[in-house]
Amino acid sequence: MIEINFKCNFKESLSSLFESGIESYSVVKPTNGRPDCIYLKIKDGRTLRLSSYINELDNWDEIGSLKLDVLQPTASQINFKKLTSKWCSIKRASRLVIHDETIKADCGLKFINELDHFLIILPSSFPNRVEIKSTFYDGDFEPECDLVQYSEVKL
Numbered sequence: 001m002i003e004i005n006f007k008c009n010f011k012e013s014l015s016s017l018f019e020s021g022i023e024s025y026s027v028v029k030p031t032n033g034r035p036d037c038i039y040l041k042i043k044d045g046r047t048l049r050l051s052s053y054i055n056e057l058d059n060w061d062e063i064g065s066l067k068l069d070v071l072q073p074t075a076s077q078i079n080f081k082k083l084t085s086k087w088c089s090i091k092r093a094s095r096l097v098i099h100d101e102t103i104k105a106d107c108g109l110k111f112i113n114e115l116d117h118f119l120i121i122l123p124s125s126f127p128n129r130v131e132i133k134s135t136f137y138d139g140d141f142e143p144e145c146d147l148v149q150y151s152e153v154k155l
Helices: none
Strands: 002-004 022-028 037-042 047-056 062-071 090-099 103-113 118-123 130-134 151-154
Touching: 037 130, 047 118, 047 130, 062 103, 062 118
Parallel strands: 002 103
Antiparallel strands: 022 037, 037 047, 047 062, 090 103, 090 151, 103 118, 118 130
């Protein structure tokens, strides 16, 4: 079985990274097309960049996954949109996983706050792009796989 994990530039667990909550976000989107990435400013002051990459499998198949990079504090040029204080408390954070007899791939992330508002970040059906679905983001949502195909695994 092939196992694919998120690519991260940090050693800290994802659950501890998000335990202080999310303060603000910024979506980088070209004039036409799907978002390139999303930046999340974590309540502890760090900035996280989430983008996607392609994993090539057998028989010309492929599956997307997320790349997570904690940025240096010089991310001040990013135009963040502030979230409500309810996002400072993440009630549940999960990996969204594709799992069958040949592959287990960490593909995306899902966050739920104390009001049961959600944020889902997944690889797009368009290569090297991300899809975002949330109560605070008004954009199309075309993930690589149907949402029901992903299993939720608690961080």
